[in-house]
Amino acid sequence: MFKNSLKSFLFSIAAISSCSLLSVNAEVLTVAEKQQIEKLKNTALNSDLSYQIVESLTTEVGHRMMGTEGDKRSIKWAVNKMKALGFDKVWTEDVTGPKWLRGEVKASIVKPYPHDVVAIALGGSVGTGEQGITAEVIHFKTLNDLKAAAKGSLTGKIAFVSYQMDRHIDGDGYGVAVGTRVRGASVAAQKGAVALIMRSVGTDNNRFAHTGMTRYKDGIEKIPAAALSNPDADLLVNQFKRGKPVSFYLKLTSSRFSTETVKSANVIGEITGSEFPKELVVIGAHLDSWDVGTGAIDDGLGIGMVLASAHHLAQLPKRPKRTLRVILFAGEELGLLGAKSYMKKHKDEINTHVLGAEWDFGLGKIYKMIPGVGASSLNVIRELAQILAPMGVALSPQNNGRADSDMGMLTDAGMPSINFAPDGASYFDYHHTENDTLDKVNSEALKQNTAVYTVFAYFATQAEIDFRK
């Protein structure tokens, strides 16, 4: 009965329904385990533990860019929280990275009509010096337009790219828009520009600028790079409509250090498996945030979800068969530093990581799961999908799922993964801004998403399946 009603409302399940008899024949969970998983799901759906964890992190720590005092506090917080939540083992693994300080920003339109505007240094940007830079602005609608500018044509000028990110449920607009942030400064420098300013990579119309890493290409002069809030980018575009020269003042006191490094740590905790303790199911999130807001959605949500899921498993009368490892990665925002460090340290043990998932995107409910597993284990994934379907989670017909962010590196190294895709339509309204605060958390979605991760964690630790096959 359940399967029939499922077929009628879930397109993606319907798309693979010709295989459903196979999954019936291959069920891996016993009746008792299925009852257990239903109980766990209900426990998670009725618990606000994940919200309370986000509340605790944002209230007691706040933002926590790698290398800052907040980062240090967050590591202590995470170790203590894991212990309090009943993890069997908790430890940290050192991570080091380059030192960068944001400093202060001051930005204004100088001509034709003076306005102070809201701007933020891109992560890793060099500074302008205390005196700042005043220069004529040349406007490009896209990064491609900037690329098409003649060499030397921007000598002494500030390049401005006004491309506006599109809103999509899966955040697809980000990939298109983020190129300017990542590569724009070096492209502009190649044309002779003295600075890059860009419309924030964000979907909101609030007067917050969105930060995020920029990368300088080797051998090209490093120029200061900043993002403007969407309303301020509009204002600058409207100045150009007057047909008069536009000039801009930018002061960034940010600093890059070529020799000094900063230290942080991945925080790792485990619920030890009762039968196969060396087989690891891994769920993760990143512990660091940008140095703005309180890092509630990026990535407090993920931290709340994976810690609460582990706690729910730890409350069972008996530990599941495999070990559940929870990894809170350091320095994700500064370039997956924690993930790189983890890969280096654990490169010979990746084959013990049987299945993994990370949360680092979205605000709404999970509506889709995209497996990335061996072809033979797809039947088992369908069994998991059937358990999750009543919560509105559809199984993607594709089998190319990659874990988010940090854990994507483990996927790339051969770890079977599942990507749980949430509604992310409003995520980039707040991402990397001062506005990433607790009130943005959708507590109902968080409950459901925690239930999905809890079910996943139990299923994967209990099912004796090699997801590589």
Place this chain on the structure above:
Amino acid sequence: MFKNSLKSFLFSIAAISSCSLLSVNAEVLTVAEKQQIEKLKNTALNSDLSYQIVESLTTEVGHRMMGTEGDKRSIKWAVNKMKALGFDKVWTEDVTGPKWLRGEVKASIVKPYPHDVVAIALGGSVGTGEQGITAEVIHFKTLNDLKAAAKGSLTGKIAFVSYQMDRHIDGDGYGVAVGTRVRGASVAAQKGAVALIMRSVGTDNNRFAHTGMTRYKDGIEKIPAAALSNPDADLLVNQFKRGKPVSFYLKLTSSRFSTETVKSANVIGEITGSEFPKELVVIGAHLDSWDVGTGAIDDGLGIGMVLASAHHLAQLPKRPKRTLRVILFAGEELGLLGAKSYMKKHKDEINTHVLGAEWDFGLGKIYKMIPGVGASSLNVIRELAQILAPMGVALSPQNNGRADSDMGMLTDAGMPSINFAPDGASYFDYHHTENDTLDKVNSEALKQNTAVYTVFAYFATQAEIDFRK
């Protein structure tokens, strides 16, 4: 036919439908005038002139607190704009007021968990001195709770009021919430407090603090007063849930000057009446804004609406019978300074002001008109209401309409008025914040509202009715 369908969907018209025969007998507009008014309405509905005016003001001037450079620029802008729009007369009338400088703000939670927070000085607040104030915070949920505190119980403490404004279509939550902003500092000072911090008077959950005037009671020590953004007020409330003492650092470098004054001007323009030039229909808005955002909704919208309405009348082949006077008031935000000055200068001519309306609230479409006229002219108001009804404007059964803000003083002095009430549910998301920018303008609502003001302006200048009677 029209009247019957009107009765079926407009409650307030229905409520007075027993009088509708009277209004049929008393129609004041000729057939030709009615055709003219329909043309004018369509002209306004199909024109983006009011939006272009707001775009011009926000792009070429920006924010314009009385006494600032922006204020001076806005006066020139307004004079030039009125001339360009075809006004027959344009002049300014000097307004002076007390000098206040915002200075800088720095605010942070010190204990139990340190966070920098987003705060803004209330208008008129004294400063803390360069060293700032660090003190324990005492939390009150409402202004009444603060009032109930024992005298001396806050000695050396910072009072914090966390009351959250409610959202209403008519902005009613503002009146309840604003008491803390206006009177809270003196109430707190009476209990011995060294500063007042309060949750912003706003309905948003963006990380912007809302400014607005505070008033010190004579004979009570003036203490610094600041508003926190809603997310930061939440954060502070959550600190108290830990049960530990909470302390706060506040630095405001704002200054009040007891002797120096600042100068500004009301900007006034007229479309001169062809038959009764001394009889004035007045529409207005305020030209000043707070020194944050670009003053697009407060009160750029009103400026766009009344200037465009006057322009549409100026484009007619013949001037309407009465004069249309447009008043852009100075220093509304600092305490109706322009309105007070206007009242002083024109106190003996208020009887020449036959009917008035001001826009200083709301973002959405006008859904109601509340007359404030003599009982005999209500029939004529019903005729106006019938013209506006197809745009969704209902006539209030009450006859106690007061013009918004500045022009409310003229209402109080006996000027017949109409209050056109718009959907203001989202107005206090942006009001008095850095987020009051052009993108917040609802351009479709602005077209309709301009059409309402245009129809009103023509009707009142053309109808030979004494609205006092």
